Amino acid sequence: xxxxxxxxxxxxxxxxxxxxxxxxxxxxxxxxxxxxxxxxxxxxxxxxxxxxxxxxxxxxxxxxxxxxxxxxxxxxxxxxxxxxxxxxxxxxxxxxxxxxxxxxxxxxxxxxxxxxxxxxxxxxxxxxxxxxxxxxxxxxxxxxxxxxxxxxxxxxxxxxxxxxxxxxxxxxxxxxxxxxxxxxxxxxxxxxxxxxxxxxxxxxxxxxxxxxxxxxxxxxxxxxxxxxxx
Ligand code: FES
Numbered sequence: 001x002x003x004x005x006x007x008x009x010x011x012x013x014x015x016x017x018x019x020x021x022x023x024x025x026x027x028x029x030x031x032x033x034x035x036x037x038x039x040x041x042x043x044x045x046x047x048x049x050x051x052x053x054x055x056x057x058x059x060x061x062x063x064x065x066x067x068x069x070x071x072x073x074x075x076x077x078x079x080x081x082x083x084x085x086x087x088x089x090x091x092x093x094x095x096x097x098x099x100x101x102x103x104x105x106x107x108x109x110x111x112x113x114x115x116x117x118x119x120x121x122x123x124x125x126x127x128x129x130x131x132x133x134x135x136x137x138x139x140x141x142x143x144x145x146x147x148x149x150x151x152x153x154x155x156x157x158x159x160x161x162x163x164x165x166x167x168x169x170x171x172x173x174x175x176x177x178x179x180x181x182x183x184x185x186x187x188x189x190x191x192x193x194x195x196x197x198x199x200x201x202x203x204x205x206x207x208x209x210x211x212x213x214x215x216x217x218x219x220x221x222x223x224x225x226x227x228x229x230x
Contacts, residue, residue, distance in 0.1 A: 109144025172221035182221035203228035
């Protein structure tokens with residue numbers, strides 16, 4: 001017997017063995033279909049009910065029926081035009097927050113877990129949060145700028161940095177190397193706060209100085225001469 005014949009024989013044997021079980025399997029399936037249909041109906045019921053109530057002239061969910069007596073667009077007119085319930089604004093705000101939380105990644109660094117700031121607040125906002133600590137007590141062990149390097153390598157980004165000057169200097173270098181914009185919020189000590197004492201001066205990349213209190217505190221990172229910052 002050739003290999004082909006052996007294979008055919010084996011296949012034929014399997015079919016012959018499986019055939020007697022086929023009718024029993026089909027007979028067992030009906031209740032699965034029934035459960036599936038009940039689950040689909042259960043899942044769709046709230047959506048159908050909401051759509052029905054939206055077109056129902058009876059302004060109440062408790063008295064609305066699945067099949068409304070008459071169809072109206074009055075509910076939509078009211079919800080889109082009532083200044084006491086500015087639904088379009090609410091919807092836009094919701095979409096804005098959802099979009100921001102979807103595109104924003106917060107990179108947070110500290111020496112140890114106990115020094116991390118605002119972690120619950122960032123988590124409550126729903127933004128993507130990545131953490132680095134020097135001692136590895138939370139998140140990745142290492143510097144937060146290492147996380148930034150990985151983010152920039154993954155794709156285009158706009159960097160907003162605040163914190164210690166060496167960290168922001170490194171963030172500016174990484175952003176410049178990746179040709180991505182970077183804004184840095186400086187935290188120089190300020191004596192007067194309105195441009196008189198010159199105690200908050202920082203060197204500009206093109207020469208001269210800027211005052212953090214008057215011209216900042218947020219600067220385009222490539223507009224500063226970082227080597228001259230304290
Ligand atoms: S704090 Fe005095 S000039 Fe900025």
